[in-house]
Amino acid sequence: MASSPIFPFLRAILTVALALAGVVVLFIMYYMSLPSPKCYSAPTHQTNKPIMLLWFWPENKMFDFRDCKRFFNIDSCHLTDDRSLYPRAQAVLIFHRAIQDDLSNLPALPRPRFQQWVWFNMDSPTNTRRIAGIEGLFNLTLSYRKDADIHVRWKLTVKKEVDEDFVLPKKERLLCWIVGDSDLKTNSGERYTYYRELVKHVRVDVIYRTSAESLKGENYFRNISSCKFYLSFEDSIHRDYITETFNGPLAAGTVPIVLGPPRKNYENFAPGTSFIHINDFPNAMTLAKFLLKLDKDNETYLKYFNWQKFYTARPHLTEERHEFTHAICQACRHIGMNKEYRVVPDLYKWFLL
Ligand SMILES: *[C@@H]1O[C@H](CO)[C@@H](O)[C@H](O)[C@H]1NC(C)=O
Ligand SMILES: *[C@@H]1O[C@H](CO)[C@@H](O)[C@H](O)[C@H]1NC(C)=O
Numbered sequence: 001m002a003s004s005p006i007f008p009f010l011r012a013i014l015t016v017a018l019a020l021a022g023v024v025v026l027f028i029m030y031y032m033s034l035p036s037p038k039c040y041s042a043p044t045h046q047t048n049k050p051i052m053l054l055w056f057w058p059e060n061k062m063f064d065f066r067d068c069k070r071f072f073n074i075d076s077c078h079l080t081d082d083r084s085l086y087p088r089a090q091a092v093l094i095f096h097r098a099i100q101d102d103l104s105n106l107p108a109l110p111r112p113r114f115q116q117w118v119w120f121n122m123d124s125p126t127n128t129r130r131i132a133g134i135e136g137l138f139n140l141t142l143s144y145r146k147d148a149d150i151h152v153r154w155k156l157t158v159k160k161e162v163d164e165d166f167v168l169p170k171k172e173r174l175l176c177w178i179v180g181d182s183d184l185k186t187n188s189g190e191r192y193t194y195y196r197e198l199v200k201h202v203r204v205d206v207i208y209r210t211s212a213e214s215l216k217g218e219n220y221f222r223n224i225s226s227c228k229f230y231l232s233f234e235d236s237i238h239r240d241y242i243t244e245t246f247n248g249p250l251a252a253g254t255v256p257i258v259l260g261p262p263r264k265n266y267e268n269f270a271p272g273t274s275f276i277h278i279n280d281f282p283n284a285m286t287l288a289k290f291l292l293k294l295d296k297d298n299e300t301y302l303k304y305f306n307w308q309k310f311y312t313a314r315p316h317l318t319e320e321r322h323e324f325t326h327a328i329c330q331a332c333r334h335i336g337m338n339k340e341y342r343v344v345p346d347l348y349k350w351f352l353l
Contacts, residue, residue: 071326138344152326169226176227177233197283
């Protein structure tokens, strides 16, 4: 067949197209054979979230790092306990109580320029061991103190609108207290001395912490909600040292009777009408008489819950392994949002005085 002049032209196009297709197929095959990014174990290859390394598990209380997202919707850092990530960690969280006296269990490698060490301590000064040589090591503080870089506390939140729906939980007992199993008769410390005075004038239902099951999770709040008053006695008295023992009754619908820093300090964190301070009374006997009177005067008692119209107290995490979860997640949030340069000049001067 005599070739038309158009035929060689078509053939040329076809050849080029085939060659191109071949190149494309080869390229795709080559690309597919590359290791997929998913094969890398460190998620930082996919995200640019800063790494926060938990150097010690506080008291071995381990939890799932995903709990930060689950409980607090915090997902702004890559939390890890994998020490091999140290050179790339933006922040290293160091639990004070776990530091050895000779500092030998602190990170040994030099600190990268961008890295911040976080001093992590939820204890009060009374229970904080002084370790020589750590004063100038840290860049951030994580504590219950209001002036810490990362302030950890179960704060009341403001309600979006006035809420008149508060229902007082059913009350079966007047005054309750959850304590460790130690001997209430011989224990020293301000809270025990006060208790021994108080109990001469009013019945206190003491619940031992080791009767664990009835205090786990929801049960804890249910249990104390059946008391009209609860002894929110702190183990030592320091500014801002107001712990879950105060948040618990607020969240449960019970009136906390507080022993701790002055009333003014409590009022930095909760309305003054939401609690009773032992210093509102000259002694334990007058307080006891006041409670017995309130027991018969429901109208006045209910006034202690007026704040519920405006604020919500969130039940804190009560499981033992979650004791430090809130603090660690708060640190994660801070690291994810703030990257400023900072040095804590003298840790003890700040914390212990
Ligand atoms: C609270 O816990 C104590 C101690 O386990 C138990 O005796 C009591 O019945 C509990 N009360 C309520 C209302 O759950
Ligand atoms: C952190 O603190 C150390 C020790 O004071 C200091 O040398 C370092 O420059 C600080 N780093 C950052 C990122 O703030």
